[in-house]
Amino acid sequence: MAHDENLIQKLTEKARIIRRDAVEMIKAGDGGWIGGSFSQADIIAALMFHHMKHDPKNPHREDRDRLIVSKAHCCETVYAALGEAGYFSKELYQSYGKMGATLQAHTERIVPGIEYSGGSLGEGLSFALGEALAARIDAPRDSSGRPIPRYRAFCIVGDGESNEGQVWEAVMASVHYKVDNLVAIVDHNKFQSGASVEERMNMMPWADKWKAFGWDTTEIDGHDFEAILTALENADKVKGKPHAIIAHTTKCKGVPSFENKNLHFCKLSDEMYAEAMEALK
Amino acid sequence: MKRNYVLETPGEMKAMYQAYNEEMVELSKKNGKIVLLYGDFPHGAAGELLQKEHPDRIYDVGIAEANLISTAAGLAGGGYLPFTHCHSIFAIGRAYNQIRQNVAFDKLNVKIVLCNSGMLLAFMGGSHQIIEEIAAIRVIPNMTLVSPADPISTKKATAAIARHVGPVALRLSGSPVPTMYRDDFPFELGKAAALTDGSDATIISTGMVLSDALEAVDTLEKEGIKVRLLDMHTIKPIDEEAILKAARETGAIVTVEDSSIIGGLGGAVTEVVAENSPVPVKRVGVKDRFGQAGTVPELKEEYELSARHIAQAVREVVKKK
Numbered sequence: 001m002a003h004d005e006n007l008i009q010k011l012t013e014k015a016r017i018i019r020r021d022a023v024e025m026i027k028a029g030d031g032g033w034i035g036g037s038f039s040q041a042d043i044i045a046a047l048m049f050h051h052m053k054h055d056p057k058n059p060h061r062e063d064r065d066r067l068i069v070s071k072a073h074c075c076e077t078v079y080a081a082l083g084e085a086g087y088f089s090k091e092l093y094q095s096y097g098k099m100g101a102t103l104q105a106h107t108e109r110i111v112p113g114i115e116y117s118g119g120s121l122g123e124g125l126s127f128a129l130g131e132a133l134a135a136r137i138d139a140p141r142d143s144s145g146r147p148i149p150r151y152r153a154f155c156i157v158g159d160g161e162s163n164e165g166q167v168w169e170a171v172m173a174s175v176h177y178k179v180d181n182l183v184a185i186v187d188h189n190k191f192q193s194g195a196s197v198e199e200r201m202n203m204m205p206w207a208d209k210w211k212a213f214g215w216d217t218t219e220i221d222g223h224d225f226e227a228i229l230t231a232l233e234n235a236d237k238v239k240g241k242p243h244a245i246i247a248h249t250t251k252c253k254g255v256p257s258f259e260n261k262n263l264h265f266c267k268l269s270d271e272m273y274a275e276a277m278e279a280l281k
Numbered sequence: 282m283k284r285n286y287v288l289e290t291p292g293e294m295k296a297m298y299q300a301y302n303e304e305m306v307e308l309s310k311k312n313g314k315i316v317l318l319y320g321d322f323p324h325g326a327a328g329e330l331l332q333k334e335h336p337d338r339i340y341d342v343g344i345a346e347a348n349l350i351s352t353a354a355g356l357a358g359g360g361y362l363p364f365t366h367c368h369s370i371f372a373i374g375r376a377y378n379q380i381r382q383n384v385a386f387d388k389l390n391v392k393i394v395l396c397n398s399g400m401l402l403a404f405m406g407g408s409h410q411i412i413e414e415i416a417a418i419r420v421i422p423n424m425t426l427v428s429p430a431d432p433i434s435t436k437k438a439t440a441a442i443a444r445h446v447g448p449v450a451l452r453l454s455g456s457p458v459p460t461m462y463r464d465d466f467p468f469e470l471g472k473a474a475a476l477t478d479g480s481d482a483t484i485i486s487t488g489m490v491l492s493d494a495l496e497a498v499d500t501l502e503k504e505g506i507k508v509r510l511l512d513m514h515t516i517k518p519i520d521e522e523a524i525l526k527a528a529r530e531t532g533a534i535v536t537v538e539d540s541s542i543i544g545g546l547g548g549a550v551t552e553v554v555a556e557n558s559p560v561p562v563k564r565v566g567v568k569d570r571f572g573q574a575g576t577v578p579e580l581k582e583e584y585e586l587s588a589r590h591i592a593q594a595v596r597e598v599v600k601k602k
Binding site: 062068115118120122124130131132134147153169170 | 343
């Protein structure tokens with residue numbers, strides 16, 4: 001069922017704002033992870049501004065949904081989404097990546113709204129699994145005896161990050177314990193730090209791997225809000241197993257001249273900054 | 282010399298993991314936040330209890346130590362009090378970054394139980410005898426490292442770390458150890474226990490070799506050397522006050538551990554003494570070698586960890602005063 005046009009418009013606008021604010025952050029910090037930050041931006045917008053239950057005025061409320069960005073270097077659009085949602089003042093953006101800043105170059109739990117301090121790849125899905133398990137302990141049960149979790153855990157996993165063996169340890173355990181309040185979204189932007197994912201370490205086929213482990217698995221266009229929202233809503237309906245959304249995305253989506261160039265960590269020259277701000281105005 | 286806190290003669294032999302489990306059975310009944318996680322390690326009495334009475338508070342993630350530690354961190358993030366259980370060698374060796382990044386970095390309230398800890402693990406051989414754990418854990422900011430000596434102090438340490446809010450690693454030897462302490466031993470995290478109050482030298486011991494250290498104290502007493510014996514059951518934060526008092530009042534120190542002296546208790550004590558109150562120190566422990574199969578007495582002999590070796594180290598250090 002198609003979603004309300006106003007909602008899609010709102011999310012499109014939020015995604016534009018968080019990409020724009022991320023550019024400001026990267027310029028202020030004289031560096032950042034624009035490629036992976038932008039490929040996940042639409043997913044972040046859909047989660048933060050519609051799908052997730054959370055309260056910027058009460059970041060620690062116990063039944064909040066958790067967002068764990070396992071590829072935690074892609075922090076700028078996450079910080080921007082938190083700032084836009086009202087977790088903290090956007091003035092913090094100017095200190096990004098600087099000595100003494102709250103907004104470090106990899107997400108840290110000291111930031112209101114950040115659940116997970118990453119930077120060491122492959123660990124976030126395990127952390128999200130732990131958060132999801134916690135939501136099920138002492139939870140009420142449905143008619144078939146399954147726990148009704150107090151919250152859901154959403155984990156953004158990188159495609160390059162999936163080279164790490166621990167990702168698959170968590171994939172295995174999440175199925176074993178039937179953790180159906182856990183949603184892994186693979187930001188399949190086709191690039192890792194040094195090369196395309198196919199060239200560096202070919203892990204094709206992606207969805208089949210998750211399916212083979214027993215995950216409820218779908219593949220979507222990670223820049224199509226209709227598809228993102230539908231996949232997230234379907235994940236709520238399937239019980240008894242965790243959910244994987246393989247989101248096909250474009251590295252650095254949002255600034256046409258930057259797209260698919262594998263801008264991983266990059267500094268923005270004045271020209272690039274102007275070009276990005278023009279594309280995102 | 283008067284003996285503080287300890288039985289006249291050593292009591293029942295018991296594995297530390299068994300003593301730990303006895304305490305955890307009680308704690309798990311009382312504290313509904315406790316969650317037990319295993320990396321295909323025997324669940325023990327506490328795990329069996331929860332499996333029966335509260336299956337949503339026990340998880341075995343299989344032979345996957347990295348996932349074990351990070352999942353525990355997530356459970357702590359969700360407000361629970363997770364205890365992880367696996368071989369120490371694999372917690373340290375295969376999940377070190379997870380301990381550092383997912384647990385210690387954010388001071389998450391995870392208790393990492395280092396099972397089959399130390400060199401004095403019979404039969405298993407060098408792949409399983411960990412000599413690095415004290416050095417590896419104590420260098421991580423925010424960590425507390427506890428290393429009890431016998432079944433009684435294991436139980437008391439278990440209760441203490443459950444009360445303490447923050448990341449803790451607990452060293453549990455795999456070999457059965459004699460009961461040394463009386464039930465009324467007042468265990469306090471971060472405070473060394475002085476078993477004897479000698480003035481000629483101090484032995485600072487951690488873990489299961491305390492019984493050997495006490496035997497060495499007896500031997501030396503007969504020779505007229507009066508030794509202070511400190512059980513340094515908390516290695517981090519280390520009891521600097523007790524170490525410096527020992528340095529000032531006894532003038533010579535021997536450290537004893539079933540672990541590498543490089544960065545181990547020997548390293549930790551030497552750092553404190555060298556900077557603040559330099560006195561002669563000798564370190565009894567594993568000297569830059571891997572382990573091998575053997576019985577505990579054979580290993581103590583081969584790796585120079587026996588009461589005889591400890592006593593000899595004291596004689597040598599006293600001569601240097």
